Amino acid sequence: MALSWLLLILLALAVLGYFIGRSRALASAGGDSRDLHSLPSYYGYNVALTSLIPALGLLVIWLLVQPMIVSSTVTSLIPDDSISEGSNRGLIMSEVRRVADGLDGAVAKGALTEQEARNADTDVDALTAKLKDARQVLTQDLTKPILLAAQKHRVMNAAGTVAMQVSVLLLALMGAAFAYVRTHKDFRARNVVEQGILALLLLAASIAILTTVGIVLSMLFETMNFFQMHSWKDFFFGSTWAPNFRGGSELSILPLLWGTLYISVIALLVAVPIGLFAAIYLSEYASGITRAIAKPLLEILAGIPTIVYGLFALLTVGPALVSMFGDGGMLGVGWMASSNAVLTAGLVMGIMLIPFVSSLSDDIINAVPQSMRDGSLGLGATHSETVRQVILPAALPGIVGAVLLAASRAIGETMIVVMAAGAIAKFSGNPFEAMTTITTRIVSQLTGDTDFASPETLVAFALGLTLFIITLGLNIFALYIVRKYREQYE
Amino acid sequence: MNDMTRMERTVNSKAIKIAASDVQVYYGDTHAIKDVDVEIEDKTVTAFIGPSGCGKSTFLRCLNRMNDTIDICRVQGDILLDGEDIYDKRVDPVQLRAKVGMVFQKPNPFPKSIYDNVAYGPRIHGLAKNKAELDEIVEKSLRRAAIWNEVKDRLDAPGTGLSGGQQQRLCIARAVATEPEVLLMDEPCSALDPIATAQVEELIDELRKQYSVVIVTHSMQQAARVSQKTAFFHLGNLVEFGETGQIFTNPVDPRTESYITGRIG
Numbered sequence: 202m203a204l205s206w207l208l209l210i211l212l213a214l215a216v217l218g219y220f221i222g223r224s225r226a227l228a229s230a231g232g233d234s235r236d237l238h239s240l241p242s243y244y245g246y247n248v249a250l251t252s253l254i255p256a257l258g259l260l261v262i263w264l265l266v267q268p269m270i271v272s273s274t275v276t277s278l279i280p281d282d283s284i285s286e287g288s289n290r291g292l293i294m295s296e297v298r299r300v301a302d303g304l305d306g307a308v309a310k311g312a313l314t315e316q317e318a319r320n321a322d323t324d325v326d327a328l329t330a331k332l333k334d335a336r337q338v339l340t341q342d343l344t345k346p347i348l349l350a351a352q353k354h355r356v357m358n359a360a361g362t363v364a365m366q367v368s369v370l371l372l373a374l375m376g377a378a379f380a381y382v383r384t385h386k387d388f389r390a391r392n393v394v395e396q397g398i399l400a401l402l403l404l405a406a407s408i409a410i411l412t413t414v415g416i417v418l419s420m421l422f423e424t425m426n427f428f429q430m431h432s433w434k435d436f437f438f439g440s441t442w443a444p445n446f447r448g449g450s451e452l453s454i455l456p457l458l459w460g461t462l463y464i465s466v467i468a469l470l471v472a473v474p475i476g477l478f479a480a481i482y483l484s485e486y487a488s489g490i491t492r493a494i495a496k497p498l499l500e501i502l503a504g505i506p507t508i509v510y511g512l513f514a515l516l517t518v519g520p521a522l523v524s525m526f527g528d529g530g531m532l533g534v535g536w537m538a539s540s541n542a543v544l545t546a547g548l549v550m551g552i553m554l555i556p557f558v559s560s561l562s563d564d565i566i567n568a569v570p571q572s573m574r575d576g577s578l579g580l581g582a583t584h585s586e587t588v589r590q591v592i593l594p595a596a597l598p599g600i601v602g603a604v605l606l607a608a609s610r611a612i613g614e615t616m617i618v619v620m621a622a623g624a625i626a627k628f629s630g631n632p633f634e635a636m637t638t639i640t641t642r643i644v645s646q647l648t649g650d651t652d653f654a655s656p657e658t659l660v661a662f663a664l665g666l667t668l669f670i671i672t673l674g675l676n677i678f679a680l681y682i683v684r685k686y687r688e689q690y691e
Numbered sequence: 692m693n694d695m696t697r698m699e700r701t702v703n704s705k706a707i708k709i710a711a712s713d714v715q716v717y718y719g720d721t722h723a724i725k726d727v728d729v730e731i732e733d734k735t736v737t738a739f740i741g742p743s744g745c746g747k748s749t750f751l752r753c754l755n756r757m758n759d760t761i762d763i764c765r766v767q768g769d770i771l772l773d774g775e776d777i778y779d780k781r782v783d784p785v786q787l788r789a790k791v792g793m794v795f796q797k798p799n800p801f802p803k804s805i806y807d808n809v810a811y812g813p814r815i816h817g818l819a820k821n822k823a824e825l826d827e828i829v830e831k832s833l834r835r836a837a838i839w840n841e842v843k844d845r846l847d848a849p850g851t852g853l854s855g856g857q858q859q860r861l862c863i864a865r866a867v868a869t870e871p872e873v874l875l876m877d878e879p880c881s882a883l884d885p886i887a888t889a890q891v892e893e894l895i896d897e898l899r900k901q902y903s904v905v906i907v908t909h910s911m912q913q914a915a916r917v918s919q920k921t922a923f924f925h926l927g928n929l930v931e932f933g934e935t936g937q938i939f940t941n942p943v944d945p946r947t948e949s950y951i952t953g954r955i956g
Contacts, residue, residue: 489762572799576862578760580812580869581789590811595802 207366211256211373215249218377222248222384230386239391247390250397252377256369263365271357278350293347300332300343300351301358307335319352420669423662431656436663442626442637444646444657452660454667456626460636461668464547464622465611467632471551472611473604476558483559484566485588496563503556511620514549515540519621522548526633537633541623544632550617554607561606565599566592598682605679609672615640639668708733708873708903709754714768716749716758723749727768727929729922731873736895736904738918738935740911742950745924747907748796751875754905755791756784772873789816792871796878798858800850800865805842808850808861809833812869828868836864837894856887863894874898876906880913892917911951915939923947 219242226244230236237244272294279293307313312335317323329343384390428436431452439453479499483492519540524530526537537544569592577587593600623635624645646661653659709731716724724746731737731754739747749758756777758764770777777787789812800808809829812818819825829846833839838860842853850861859879866874876895880888895917898904908914914921915935922932923946931938931947942948 570799572795572797573801574760575757575793575795576799576801576865577811579755579757579788579793579795580815580865581785581787581792582811582815583785586815590815591801 207260207369210370211253211260214373214377215253218248218252218380219245222246222381225381225384226386226388226390229384237386238389239394243390243394244384244388246394247388247397248377248380248384250394251380252373254397254401255376256373259372260365260369263361263369267358267361267365271354271361274357275350275354278353279346297347297350297354300347301354303332303335304351304355307332310335319356321349321352323348417666417669420662420666423659424666427656427659427663430659436660440628442642444660446655446657450657450660452656454639454664456628457637457639457642457664458667459628460543460622460626461612461638461640463632463636464543464550464618464638465608467543467547468550468554468611468614469604469608471548472554472558472607475551476555476607477562477600479555479559480562480566481588481593484563485584485592496560499556499559501556502553503560505553507553507614507616508620510549510553511616514545514617514621518549519545522633536631539623539635541621541635542633543622543636546618546622547632549621550611550614553614553617554611557607557610558603561603562596562600565596565603568599569595598685602679602683605675605682609675609679612675613640613668613672615644619644639664643668705732705734707731708773709905710769710771710774711750711753712769714750714753714766714770716746716753716767717765718749718761719763723927724753725927727924729929729932731903731905732920733903734899734901735920736899736906736918737920737922738914739905739907739922739924740909740914740950741924741930743909746927747922747924748877750924751877751905751907752793754873754875755788755793757788757793759784789869790871791873791875792866792869794859794863794866794874794876794879796881798855798862798882800853800858800861802849802851804847805833805850805853805861806846809864809868811865816869818868818870832864832868833861835867835894835897836860837890837897838864854887856883856890859883859887859891860894863891867898871902873903873905876904878907878909881909888913911939923950925950 223241223245226237227234227241234241275297276290276294279290279297304313304318308315308318312331313328317328317331325343325345325348328348332343431450436452436454438455439451440455441451442453442456444450444452483496483499487495519542522542522545523537523540525532526534528535528538530537573591573595574587577591578584582590618638619641622638622641624637624641625635626637626642627634629636643661643664646658646664707730709729711727711729711731714724714727715722727750729750739751741747752758753766753770754777758766766778772787772791775782801811803811806829809832810819810825813825813828819828830839830843833842838857841857842848842861850858853861859882863879880891883891892913895904895906906914906917918935920933921935921938923930923938923942923944925946931942931944933943938947939951942951
């Protein structure tokens with residue numbers, strides 16, 4: 202029985218439970234729903250949820266745990282001496298899983314009978330031939346231990362699946378029966394269902410948080426692997442980024458961090474004034490119609506994929522800058538050699554951040570109470586004096602929060618810098634030179650053939666974790682400031 | 692001879708500060724104020740009373756053109772301040788509001804220090820030549836608003852940290868600091884407890900020596916206590932306007948009588 206059938210049966214049970222729960226509740230009240238503690242549907246939901254939720258929970262846990270138990274049992278079947286030189290237990294285990302899948306496939310196609318597939322004394326060569334005839338993928342020749350392990354793997358999995366189906370269905374039935382028995386006109390079904398819903402909401406919230414924890418942990422383990430192979434002093438305090446896949450690389454984050462911060466600062470220099478002025482215009486001066494048209498238009502900018510911004514940088518902004526600052530350019534200064542430069546990436550990233558800054562600042566400026574404006578205007582201040590001296594100071598903490606959020610976007614931005622910033626890691630103050638950022642290097646260290654045992658690859662995780670910590674810190678700081686600001690008026 | 696007539700005028704009736712005639716106010720299609728004629732005297736407290744939504748706050752906001760900030764609001768008719776039409780094109784509403792100050796229903800101190808709150812108007816209008824003069828204006832205003840003793844040691848503390856009654860008195864100090872000629876107060880005590888209310892009322896009586904004060908209030912006792920003239924508004928009309936004592940003891944219009952005896956409102 203496939204998983205989808207199991208799910209369908211569970212759902213059918215829940216639907217059935219809903220109707221019998223509902224009708225039992227009504228019957229206990231003599232058909233008059235006014236005598237019930239809760240609405241009849243709550244009794245139905247109670248039976249349905251009590252049947253469905255624990256069963257689904259068990260199903261998920263079983264699906265996660267079974268493969269672990271099976272592999273750990275099967276691994277012990279493979280003797281150490283059957284692991285050849287240059288291989289390891291992990292590789293053998295994946296071969297075992299492939300063979301098990303192959304046997305399954307062959308049985309499904311009818312090339313093998315179930316007995317043949319399970320027969321431990323079968324001739325290995327003949328079986329290999331049969332599997333190959335059935336076009337099942339085998340990467341290496343079958344050996345006796347692998348075959349035995351694969352057979353064990355199949356048997357355990359099959360048994361486990363049957364056990365899982367039986368116990369999940371049993372649990373569903375038991376849940377339904379339990380809730381059905383409890384259904385009575387005085388039973389507080391509404392409260393119980395709402396507690397169940399509360400638990401679901403809690404689960405959803407904790408999944409989001411646990412995922413974050415999971416991401417951090419996975420990065421952390423790889424980063425620790427990296428620091429076992431590479432000195433942390435060089436990573437944090439070195440001055441050169443020179444990865445060399447033959448070994449002896451110098452992997453320091455500082456040149457990359459410098460590039461990242463330099464580009465982000467340029468982006469913020471573009472985005473903050475423009476975004477803030479746009480927000481002031483939209484929230485304080487624009488008429489209703491202008492605002493209704495301009496605000497969505499500005500927010501469209503936020504919906505453009507960053508790769509499109511990258512193309513814009515590559516095809517339009519970069520060449521335009523070269524024609525201005527390059528050799529024989531309009532200004533005749535010859536500062537800019539190629540269109541890949543800090544300035545190109547910074548400008549385009551700044552444009553990307555404008556709606557971010559303006560939209561958040563606009564909300565914050567609108568949140569300043571009208572009584573502040575009235576108070577200032579009532580004292581004979583002009584509109585612009587009011588904006589400058591009352592509204593902006595009142596909104597300042599929120600605006601700072603918006604800028605910090607924009608900064609953390611800028612630091613984590615990837616596509617624009619991959620396409621427009623260049624690939625040279627160095628310390629330089631010249632905005633017309635190409636430079637590289639942390640995100641770009643993560644991409645380049647992990648693309649192509651990668652070997653997850655070399656520091657040149659693992660450095661990507663250390664870079665990613667550092668980046669994550671920087672942006673996380675910025676976000677926390679920004680949220681702290683925004684929250685502090687909110688307390689002032691509410 | 693000239694001296695004689697001037698003396699007579701100040702004794703008999705005070706100068707007219709604001710004269711409004713035939714004022715109509717529209718919010719979009721709603722006719723909020725209908726044919727209002729009122730003469731507000733100098734150095735007098737005039738109270739506007741009436742049930743909620745009768746237009747008294749709207750009319751008050753016409754007197755310093757605060758209604759200009761509301762897009763859909765239109766004002767017709769003449770409002771003369773010292774004989775000059777304040778809705779004339781040559782009048783800058785910003786200058787007008789410096790002359791006609793306003794205190795709002797809800798205390799609205801700026802999120803700045805107490806000192807900066809009071810110094811806001813004088814700084815904008817350049818009333819002080821130097822820091823010492825500004826200090827003097829701030830102290831004088833805070834004293835007149837009867838809050839100096841409570842805040843003199845913490846002028847740098849944020850104005851938003853004061854209690855509600857203190858905040859309202861700070862807002863009054865802020866309005867007084869710009870040296871207005873008329874002070875408009877839109878239910879200044881509605882958010883205050885009885886003690887703070889008494890302090891503000893005392894203050895209003897004090898301010899009468901120099902300014903013309905117009906106060907909108909829901910409390911008839913307050914109107915009776917602080918004002919010399921009272922105007923009763925009902926459904927956008929000015930029903931009755933006269934001496935406070937006469938309005939409260941011997942109203943002419945039956946609607947006024949119904950309102951002050953609590954039958955409509």
